[in-house]
Amino acid sequence: MIERNIENYAIELKGISKKFGSVVANNSIDLDIKYGEILALLGENGSGKTTLMNMLSGIYYPDGGTITVAGKDVTISSPNDAINLGIGMIHQHFKLVEAFNAVDNIVLGTKGKYQKPKVLKEKISEISNKFGLEIDSDKEVYNMSVSEKQTIEIMKVLYRGAKILILDEPTAVLTPQETEKLFRILRKMKEQGSAIIIITHKLNEVMEISDRVAILRKGNLIDTVKTCCTDENKLTELMVGRPVSLKIKRPETDNKKTILKVVDLSVVGEDGREALKNINFKLKRGEILGVAGIAGSGQKELCESIAGLMKIKHGAVLCNKENIIGKTPDEIIDLGISMSFVPEDRLGMGLVSSMGMVENVMLKSYKKNKGFFIDKNPARKLSEQLVKKLEIVTRNVDMPVRMMSGGNVQKVLLGREIESNPNVLITAYPVRGLDINSSYLIYDLLNEQKQKGVAVLFIGEDLDVLLEISDRIMVLCHGEVKGIVDAKNTTKEEIGLMMAGRSMEGADDDE
Amino acid sequence: MMSKTFIRTVKNLERSQFEILRLRIMAFIFALVAGGLFIIMIGYNPVELYGTIISGAFRSKMAIQATIKIMIPLLMSSLGVTLAFKMKFWNIGAEGQIIMGAVFSSYFALFHSNLPHGLLLLIMFVAGFIGGGLWGLIPAIFKTRHNTNETLFTLMLNYIALHVISFLRDGPWKDPGSSGFPKIARFVTNAQLDKVFGIQFGWIIGIILVVIIFIYLRYTKQGYEINVVGESQSTARYAGMNVKKIILRTMILSGGICGLTGVIQSAGSDMTLAASVAGGVGFTAIIVAWLANLNPVGILLVSFLFSILEKGSSVMQSTYGLSTYSAAVLQGIILFFILGCEFFVRYKFVFGNKGGARS
Structure with missing residues (x-):
């Protein structure tokens, strides 16, 4: 290429800076992305990925630097400006109206004359066919799975004519199979000439989907590398700033005795639906029992019912053969059952901010x-x-x-x-949003507890981590246990299928 | 680069103590200036009038005593609502709790006034505490049982309390010696609060309460529980706290302290049970408590300043023959600036294409 064809660039960022008070979130960042390219934005928590993208989508305004979209210098001072420039962002938390159907959610907020639902549906199905999205136009959002909701979010920005898509950790809530589906859509969009930026910290996904990777660390752009010329270890090194071993230990323990036994536990959730349906499992001393499942499959209710915070419909939780159902949270704490739940906002429960x-x-x-x-x-x-x-x-x-x-x-x-x-340590999402170093420190802490003979129930998000650290993995789907498998003899695919609802043979026997 | 000017508000949490102090002083100066403009408009000299406010509050022993007398109920009821506010229970019902405290204690002041003085006062205080506490407990029970809105509930109870006094005044407790004019009899001397340094001893109780509430909130388990419940009820439950019990207990205390205010006001200042026993103090207390950031020592200071303004402007009003309303306008202007300043303590404006917001 002798002369740079400026039209090719979807976005060029030059010297973009952003401070929050005295904290530098982005320090003079230069970044560009072409049409027909997938760029992965990689970085630990607090490295400034989301801040940078929020400036592109008009949520924040940069302190300095210029943004060029399709060759023109622009000012993006509101999300509306971003949409007008063809930039659409898909956030981690969906912004949909639960009671509306797909079509209403997609057209909500768009300007222009009233159009008949039929016309709108045709328009939508035209776009869906072009990019390979599957949308059931009449389905209400509250009936949709997470993956379907995400598809609606993508459709929303495409409907508004976005040629540049930003996805903030889109796979965090998906099963492996759903992730594959999403990636197929993204590849198709890339073929059609869209520019896609994907924020993530899952390295295997970066390797799979992206053309280039931009690595941020402490607000600085460390490097931009071609995906084909790198590997996971190199990326980690760039991200953390030094070589890190990615292996999680799984120490062996003996004398595994059942300490907690959950029998036919059913719980009605806040929305009135049955959040847990006849759950049965045993938790042993000196083991880590991993719990896998898509977000909202009953994890929260499981934690809270063991901790005595929820009303139980029926069933029993036996701790050393003593039923703890009906005891106050206070009494359960005294039995040595300790629960730490890290909610999405991290502070909601457990700590007083x-x-x-x-x-x-x-x-x-x-x-x-x-x-x-x-x-x-x-x-x-x-x-x-x-x-x-x-x-x-x-x-x-x-x-x-x-x-x-x-x-x-x-x-x-x-x-x-x-x-x-504690005798029993229940921990949900303990590494949620943590950087690599802190995550490994937490894994070590959990292993240390396990070796001391504590029974650990580890509710996790990242299947790779669950597979490495757990002794056994229990999979939840829609509040049901789909199976308990030996972590050493299972695969990611098998767990993925169970997360999506297929039942498997259990490994929940007394030894 | 196309450019647009826009104004946005940005949450600003990093102001230093010095900056905050400077903002408050500036707000005060602005308030004086704006109030001064108003005074000029109605044809007086602002400097003179402001001078009168200050001197009016302190010019004589009697004036100082009167200022303190205004301060006592304000201080005590602010301390009362603070307990509830710390728990994020929006107790707007101090007014009613003051009244009910006064009503309960007045029963003994009116009908058992021949008891020994010390015992009578003690019974009156206990009764006042129970009356106010009960009035605070009712909305708390409904809140914990049925999750009713405590703001509306406590507000509505104010009116009920007010009309309870009217009912007693026009009916069962009507003073037979008042020749048909509906009023409640004056308390006999035995049922009146004693004076210390020429002021009813409520001021001593007020100061003791400042110390007690300060220690209670900071150094006791119950105070700790109130703080945790206020921050997050789910955290409190998770920590094994009995949230319902804490809410009920705290509202008894909050209402009870307001009830004591009623005792002190009726038996110390009014010497009777008047419909105006609370007279809006319960509402002003909310402002005082928040201006002081729910800090008991701060409340002592803020309620003192409020009483100076109150007493001073009544002197100003009579000296210059101003109408009650113009004094009220002036008070309103000053309050407007002081309260408005709190916005700038927490937020700042950003003009043009600079800065950004953490949404």
Whole structure:
């Protein structure tokens, strides 16, 4: 190429910077993407991926630098500007009206004259055929699976004529099979000349789908590499800044005795639907039982019913042969059952965001000392120990935890649960949104507990991780256990099929 | 580059203490200027009038005593609502809780006034606490049982309480010696609060309460529970706290303290049970509590400033023959700026193509 054909570039970013207060989220970033190309944006949490993309979609406004779209300098000061420029973003959390059907959701907010549903449907099916999307126009959103909802989101931006698509961690909520389907759509769009930016931190997906990879670290663009000329280890090194071993340990333990037994557990969720249907499983000392499933398959309800936070429809949870159903959360904590649930917003349950570490650490134990007054000294000592042991970054132990980064917040949460010397440790999404280093630290902590003889129930998102760390994996789908398999002898595909609803032979026997 | 100017608000959480102080001082100056414009408009000298407000609140021993007298109920009811607000329970019902406290204690002041003085006062305080506490407990019960909206509920209870007084005044408790004019009899001296330094001893109770609430919120298990429940009920439940019990208990305390305010106002200042026993104090208390950031020591300071404004402007009004309303307008202007300033403490404006928002 002798002369650069400017028309070829969908987006060119030059010197884009963005600060939040004193935090530099993006530091003078130069990045470009052509039409007919898939660019993966890779980086650890807090590296500035989402901020950068939010500036393209008009949610944030850059402090400095220029954005060029299709060869023209532009100002994107609102999401509307972005749509007018043909930029569409698909967020991690869907923004759909649950009670509306597919067509209504797709056309919602578009300008122009009223058109008959029939005309709209034709228009939509024309676009669907072009890109290979499967859409049931009349289906209401609340009846849709996560994958279907995502397709609607993609359709929404295509309908608005977007030629540039940004997807923020689109595969986080999908089964492996659904991910394949999404990738087929993306490839088709690429063939049709769309420019696609995909934010992710799953390396295998980066290798599979992208043409080029841009790596961000601490707000700086470290490098842009061709996918064909790199591998997962090199990408990790670029992302973290030094070589990292990606192997998760699975230590062997003996004397596995059943400590928790769940029998025919059924729970009605907040929406009135049965969230758990006749769940049966056993949890043993010295093992990690992984729980796989698409988001919203009953994981939250499972945690909460064991912790005594939910009303049980029927069934029993036996801890050392004592039924804990009907006990208060307080009494269950005293039995040594500890639950740490990391919700999407990380702080929702388990921690009080405006309080410091000291006050959060004593959340479950403040009643232990007698009298009317509270004694913060043991909690203060423990906090200081945790800071050292888990390398928690905080100005001091009284700094509100909401000012900590996500990883540190999760360390506080898990650290507190572990320090309570539990018999059963239930942990949901403990590495949600964490960078590689912190994730491995958490895996080590869980393994350490397992070796101490604690029974660990690990509810996870990333199948690769579950396969490596768990001893057994239980798969949930629509509140039912689809099977419990030995993690050493199963495959990702098998688990994927179970996540989508196929039942398998169980491995839940007494040894 | 095409360019557009636009104004947006940006959440600003990183102001230093110094900046916040500067903002508050600026707001105060702006308030004085705007109030001054109003005073000029109605044909007076702003400097003189402002001077009168200050001197009016402090010019004599009696004036100071009057200022403190205004401050006592404001201080106490602010402390009361603070307990509920810390729990994010929007208790707008201090007014009604004050009234019910006054009603309960007045029963003893009116009909058992021959008891020994100390015992009578003690019974009155206990009764006042129970009355206010009960009025606080009712919305809390409905909140915990049926998840009713506590803002509306407590607000509506205010009117019920107000009409309870009217009912008592026009009927069962009507003063037989008032020759047909509906009013409740004046308390006998035995049922009146004693004076310390020329002011009813409610001020001592107020100061003690500041200390107690401060310690309660910061150093006790119950205070800790209130904070956790206020931040997130699901976290509190997860930690094994009995959220319902905490809400009920805290609302008894919150209403109870407001009830004590009613006792002090009726037996210390009014010497009778008047329909105006609360007189809007319960609402002003909400402003005071928030301006002080729910900090008991801050409440002491803010309620003092409020009383200066209140007392000073009544002196200003009588000195210059202003109407009540113009004094109220002036108070309104000053409050507007002070409260408006809180917006700038939390947010800032961004003009043009700079900066950005964390949505």
